[in-house]
Amino acid sequence: xxxVRLWQSLGLxxxxxxxxxxxVVVLQWAxxxxxxxxxxQHLLSTRLDRLTLNPLTLLFGVGIxxxxxxxxxxxxxxxxxxxxxxxxxxxLMLPLAIPGYVMAFVYLALFTYAGPVQTWWRAQFGSSAGxxxxxxxxxxxxxxxxxxxxxxxxLARSAFLNQGPAVMDAARILGLNGRQAFFxxxxxxARPAIAGGVALxxxxxxxxxxxxxxxxxxxxTTAVYSAWYGLFNLQVxxxxxxxxxxxxxxxxxxxxxxxxxxxxxxxxxxxxxxxxLGRRGWLATAWCGLVLFMAFIVPTGQLLLWVxxxxxxxxxxxxxxxxxxxxxxxxxxxxxxxxxxxLLGWIRRQSGTGRWxxxxxxxxxxxxALPGSVLAVGIMLVFTGLDHGLEGLFGFRLMLAGSVAxxxxxxxxxxxxxxxxxxxxxxxxxxxxxxEAARSLGASPGxxxxxxxxxxxxxxxxxxxxxxxxxxxxxxxxTLIMRPFxxxxxxxxxxTMTAEGQWERAALPALTLLLVGLVPVILLVRSSxxx
Amino acid sequence: MKCxxxxxxxxxxxxxxxxxxxxxxxxxxxxxxxxxARTPAAALLPVVxxxxxxxxxxxxxxxxxxxxxxxxxxxxxxxxxxxxxxxQAEGSATYADMxxxxxxxxxxxxxxxxxxASVDSPVLEANIPxxxxxxxxxxxxxxxxxxxxxxxxERVDPSELSTYEALADAKWRGRLCLRTSKKVYNMxxxxxxxxxxxxxxxxxxxxxxxxxxxxxxFSSDTLVINAIAAGQCDVGLVNTYYLxxxxxxxxxxxxxxxxxxxxxxxxHVNVSGAGITRHxxxxxxxxxxxxxxxxxxxxxxxxxxxxxxxxxxxxxxxELVQSWGEFRQDELNVEAAGRNxxxxxxxxxxxxxx
Numbered sequence: 001x002x003x004v005r006l007w008q009s010l011g012l013x014x015x016x017x018x019x020x021x022x023x024v025v026v027l028q029w030a031x032x033x034x035x036x037x038x039x040x041q042h043l044l045s046t047r048l049d050r051l052t053l054n055p056l057t058l059l060f061g062v063g064i065x066x067x068x069x070x071x072x073x074x075x076x077x078x079x080x081x082x083x084x085x086x087x088x089x090x091x092l093m094l095p096l097a098i099p100g101y102v103m104a105f106v107y108l109a110l111f112t113y114a115g116p117v118q119t120w121w122r123a124q125f126g127s128s129a130g131x132x133x134x135x136x137x138x139x140x141x142x143x144x145x146x147x148x149x150x151x152x153x154x155l156a157r158s159a160f161l162n163q164g165p166a167v168m169d170a171a172r173i174l175g176l177n178g179r180q181a182f183f184x185x186x187x188x189x190a191r192p193a194i195a196g197g198v199a200l201x202x203x204x205x206x207x208x209x210x211x212x213x214x215x216x217x218x219x220x221t222t223a224v225y226s227a228w229y230g231l232f233n234l235q236v237x238x239x240x241x242x243x244x245x246x247x248x249x250x251x252x253x254x255x256x257x258x259x260x261x262x263x264x265x266x267x268x269x270x271x272x273x274x275x276x277l278g279r280r281g282w283l284a285t286a287w288c289g290l291v292l293f294m295a296f297i298v299p300t301g302q303l304l305l306w307v308x309x310x311x312x313x314x315x316x317x318x319x320x321x322x323x324x325x326x327x328x329x330x331x332x333x334x335x336x337x338x339x340x341x342x343l344l345g346w347i348r349r350q351s352g353t354g355r356w357x358x359x360x361x362x363x364x365x366x367x368x369a370l371p372g373s374v375l376a377v378g379i380m381l382v383f384t385g386l387d388h389g390l391e392g393l394f395g396f397r398l399m400l401a402g403s404v405a406x407x408x409x410x411x412x413x414x415x416x417x418x419x420x421x422x423x424x425x426x427x428x429x430x431x432x433x434x435x436e437a438a439r440s441l442g443a444s445p446g447x448x449x450x451x452x453x454x455x456x457x458x459x460x461x462x463x464x465x466x467x468x469x470x471x472x473x474x475x476x477x478x479t480l481i482m483r484p485f486x487x488x489x490x491x492x493x494x495x496t497m498t499a500e501g502q503w504e505r506a507a508l509p510a511l512t513l514l515l516v517g518l519v520p521v522i523l524l525v526r527s528s529x530x531x
Numbered sequence: 532m533k534c535x536x537x538x539x540x541x542x543x544x545x546x547x548x549x550x551x552x553x554x555x556x557x558x559x560x561x562x563x564x565x566x567x568a569r570t571p572a573a574a575l576l577p578v579v580x581x582x583x584x585x586x587x588x589x590x591x592x593x594x595x596x597x598x599x600x601x602x603x604x605x606x607x608x609x610x611x612x613x614x615x616x617x618x619q620a621e622g623s624a625t626y627a628d629m630x631x632x633x634x635x636x637x638x639x640x641x642x643x644x645x646x647x648a649s650v651d652s653p654v655l656e657a658n659i660p661x662x663x664x665x666x667x668x669x670x671x672x673x674x675x676x677x678x679x680x681x682x683x684x685e686r687v688d689p690s691e692l693s694t695y696e697a698l699a700d701a702k703w704r705g706r707l708c709l710r711t712s713k714k715v716y717n718m719x720x721x722x723x724x725x726x727x728x729x730x731x732x733x734x735x736x737x738x739x740x741x742x743x744x745x746x747x748x749f750s751s752d753t754l755v756i757n758a759i760a761a762g763q764c765d766v767g768l769v770n771t772y773y774l775x776x777x778x779x780x781x782x783x784x785x786x787x788x789x790x791x792x793x794x795x796x797x798x799h800v801n802v803s804g805a806g807i808t809r810h811x812x813x814x815x816x817x818x819x820x821x822x823x824x825x826x827x828x829x830x831x832x833x834x835x836x837x838x839x840x841x842x843x844x845x846x847x848x849x850e851l852v853q854s855w856g857e858f859r860q861d862e863l864n865v866e867a868a869g870r871n872x873x874x875x876x877x878x879x880x881x882x883x884x885x
Contacts, residue, residue: 046880046881047880112754112757112758113746113758113761114754114757114758114763119761128763135747136747213713213750214750216711216747216749216750222713225612225713226713228612229612229715230713230715230718230872230873230876231872231877232643232873234612234616373612373613376613377613377616380613380616380617380620381620384617384620384622384624385620388624399624401621402626477613480608480610480613481609481610481613481614481616481617483607485579485605485626492608495608495609496586496587497585499583499585499610500585502753502776
């Protein structure tokens with residue numbers, strides 16, 4: 001029992017450390033003064049619709065979009081036989097490597113009035129009347145769905161693969177047809193994984209500022225940044241951001257409540273049998289092809305065109321450095337985040353885990369829902385505070401803020417949720433009875449973790465590693481403010497080029513980033529393909 | 532036991548990776564050693580700059596400074612808001628000797644927070660006009676960016692144009708394109724209008740702009756230019772260097788430039804500029820850099836690198852920019868833009884200028 005206590009305390013400590021920057025943001029409520037009050041009144045009287053209606057529209061649309069795309073694609077590639085299945089199985093993960101702000105700009109450039117598509121349209125039909133406005137909610141939802149569906153796709157795919165043939169067989173034996181078996185059995189059993197993926201997609205949607213500002217679509221983050229950059233009031237920005245967290249917590253709680261006590265333990269060593277679609281298989285091919293075209297081929301093609309147009313003038317030896325920094329930071333952050341997610345997830349699963357642990361983990365994974373720059377400032381405040389404190393104690397300055405260690409920890413705070421989702425979904429699929437059996441045989445918690453949990457979680461951990469790696473590579477606000485001198489990454493380079501709207505010139509670093517991102521995606525694919 | 536060894540090994544390697552990196556925090560000192568080795572004069576500390584101006588626009592200028600003086604310039608680029616927050620959080624321990632931003636509003640905000648030190652320099656006073664510097668000398672404009680009217684050369688006769696205010700006229704209904712109010716350039720323009728015309732009049736005018744919009748507001752000036760070229764709208768407001776860039780690539784673009792308010796207040800200008808931080812470790816070096824930036828060669832580089840205007844009025848513009856003709860600047864101190872920024876943002880919110 002002493003060991004379990006020790007592990008628990010360790011878990012709480014880790015969670016608290018990760019959650020510290022988030023707490024700093026939330027604590028900005030403490031400085032509520034007259035200036036803040038005026039701004040709040042102003043926001044409520046002029047922006048209420050944009051603070052509530054727009055983000056809700058976005059959440060609703062993106063939620064449906066990523067679920068439709070992610071689940072349908074995952075189901076097709078993991079249970080059906082159709083032309084190109086083997087290719088699509090990994091290719092459909094590729095859009096993960098495209099940053100949302102890049103996708104947004106490509107789509108805006110293609111579909112505005114002055115862009116090639118509408119220009120062609122006018123040449124055919126004489127006017128642009130009736131052409132949907134890409135800057136509206138529809139365009140933003142489309143872009144988010146295309147960028148974020150891979151989260152759902154990846155998690156759902158491993159869930160379907162994990163189900164094995166038994167579940168569907170049982171359903172069929174009980175007289176359900178294929179469609180019924182999918183909706184009434186396979187889908188509900190995969191629900192924790194799907195919910196985890198959708199939650200990630202929605203948290204990223206809420207926290208995004210890059211893509212929405214390309215479209216000038218006003219949402220919650222717009223108000224956060226307007227309070228900060230426009231009204232020079234960082235307090236109100238932080239207060240707004242922490243209100244966002246309350247909303248996210250409520251949303252997550254709702255999902256949990258709707259699942260209630262249901263538990264889904266499923267693990268099969270056999271992959272599901274592939275259903276032969278026959279001639280209808282081409283429909284599946286067309287659907288997968290369409291999504292891949294819109295989410296990957298269009299943006300990559302446009303970036304390539306821009307690179308060719310603006311020339312490779314910018315390409316020099318520094319790119320090797322950007323490339324290397326990007327890779328190093330991604331790898332360090334991915335390993336640390338995955339290890340911590342495993343640790344927290346595992347401690348939480350221990351029986352008699354205490355009241356605090358679930359709440360602590362939930363708090364520590366909220367960093368993903370905070371607008372990047374706001375969280376970055378929270379992290380920076382923690383480290384500069386630490387520097388000041390240590391100086392007071394020991395009389396010298398460590399300058400932790402601005403070290404690589406600080407930047408890596410910033411990534412952990414931001415992306416713990418991304419690693420936590422697959423790890424938790426993986427944990428769910430391990431029968432508690434197995435763990436209990438191991439412990440009743442006298443195995444220490446550490447030994448259970450080493451020799452039972454980790455091997456069973458291998459695919460989930462790999463997913464976590466790669467998701468975090470790719471997300472870190474794309475991350476911009478925390479990297480910008482926390483990076484040590486000279487540690488420019490590809491994302492920083494993109495920022496440099498886009499800060500003044502020169503998107504075409506950002507195509508080169510964006511394309512390079514995409515290439516770096518492909519490495520882990522392909523790695524993941526190769527190791528997570530059908531066993 | 533094998534799996535335990537693996538786990539601890541991976542944890543150890545991670546810790547090693549983290550501690551390996553600590554020396555990079557010493558980068559500025561390491562660089563000192565480098566420059567000291569190159570210049571026998573020694574004791575030449577590097578100048579550390581936090582900059583929201585893009586790397587490719589400052590690096591050539593800083594490189595030139597280093598060539599000339601042997602003083603290394605280290606810079607950290609990023610967004611204004613976080614950079615200023617960082618400066619504030621670091622307090623007396625900051626690395627930064629200089630803050631460089633691309634608009635007066637953020638410099639005003641930094642000065643207002645007590646982050647910038649007052650600089651007493653006859654060189655700067657001589658080179659930088661009064662209205663482009665802080666009245667208390669905490670920051671100085673280095674390059675000038677003019678925001679003015681552009682029009683379709685196919686559908687608008689320049690004689691129809693006059694002032695920013697006149698774009699609120701019903702005559703332009705369905706013909707105006709604007710960039711988002713979230714961009715600081717528009718906050719500054721409206722801020723300067725508030726200073727000149729008062730809150731109520733300005734609100735009426737901006738309301739008129741919004742009523743005249745031909746399309747939802749765009750996220751960049753370049754999009755506004757392209758919309759006019761493609762026929763989506765006829766007139767717009769942009770910073771001149773965006774048009775310059777587009778014209779360099781597409782000289783045939785049917786978009787012309789009109790200098791606004793020449794009979795009244797003059798064209799609205801903003802600055803990119805810099806100030807020395809209050810807790811600078813190398814205030815002498817920073818002052819030397821700031822003064823040098825106001826002299827002929829770097830001033831010429833400012834106008835060449837980004838088609839802006841030199842803050843120093845003695846420096847001529849590049850040919851393309853000269854082709855737009857002479858213009859009169861609004862001589863209202865650019866500091867007003869920062870002072871009125873919050874009011875401008877709220878005003879634009881009220882009238883639905885997104």
